[in-house]
Amino acid sequence: MSSLLSHNKEQLRIRKTLSDTSPASSPASTKSLRHERLSRLGSTGSHDVSNNASTNHAESYFLRRENRLSARKKAEEETMNSDYKKMYEKALATNQRLKSRLETSKQELAMIQDQLQRAQNGSDCSSNVLEAEKKESWSLKKRISDMEEQLKVKADLKMENQRLKDENGALIRVITKLSK
Structure with a gap:
């Protein structure tokens, strides 16, 4: 017993x-x-x-x-890892696309500023030409200000993208710690 x-x-x-x-x-x-x-x-x-x-x-x-x-x-980990991998790849693709758009905008801005500088230096022309240049200068300034606004928006998007990358990295670290 x-x-x-x-x-x-x-x-x-x-x-x-x-x-x-x-x-x-x-x-x-x-x-x-x-x-x-x-x-x-x-x-x-x-x-x-x-x-x-x-x-x-x-x-x-x-x-x-x-x-x-x-x-x-194991099945849950594989599903989570593939989801995070897809999100990470999507964020990378978005980042590359935004970088290329930013580079194009910078080139356009440099060209416009050069044109504006040339327009300001050539103000010795006649009054009609001067009036046309003023209009062109005004339109270029407006275009520059628009592009500067776009650059600000792109910079904000870039910061947001970096924040998402950092957050994604933190999530990946947490997942790897949980999987151990």
């Missing part, structure tokens, strides 16, 4: 130990827990055949449970 009570207490302690361990524990620690559990079960004294069968059934149950949990966890 006392061996049956000690055996039941041992099984409860083993179950509690198994429930306290996280499913993300390493395979080496789960193997050592199984080995420890089997050695305890083997050292508790003589057991009858039905007790060994229930122990084997419990052992196979826990093994199947561990395999299911690890397979489910």
Whole structure:
């Protein structure tokens, strides 16, 4: 009777130990827990055949449970990693597109400023030509101010893009820590 009570207490302690361990524990620690559990079960004294069968059934149950949990966890990690990878690639593509647009705008701005400088230097012409140059100068200034506004917007987008990159990097680090 006392061996049956000690055996039941041992099984409860083993179950509690198994429930306290996280499913993300390493395979080496789960193997050592199984080995420890089997050695305890083997050292508790003589057991009858039905007790060994229930122990084997419990052992196979826990093994199947561990395999299911690890397979489910791997599937979730693969799904999350592919989602973050897609988001990261999309952010990179957007960043490249914005960089090319910014470079084009800078080139246009340089050309317009050059034209404006030439227009201001050539103000020795007749009054009609002077009037036309003033209109052109005014339109160029307006165009420059519009482009400067666009550059400000692009700079804001660039900062937002960088913030998203940083946030993405942080998420990737968190995922890698969680996957370990």
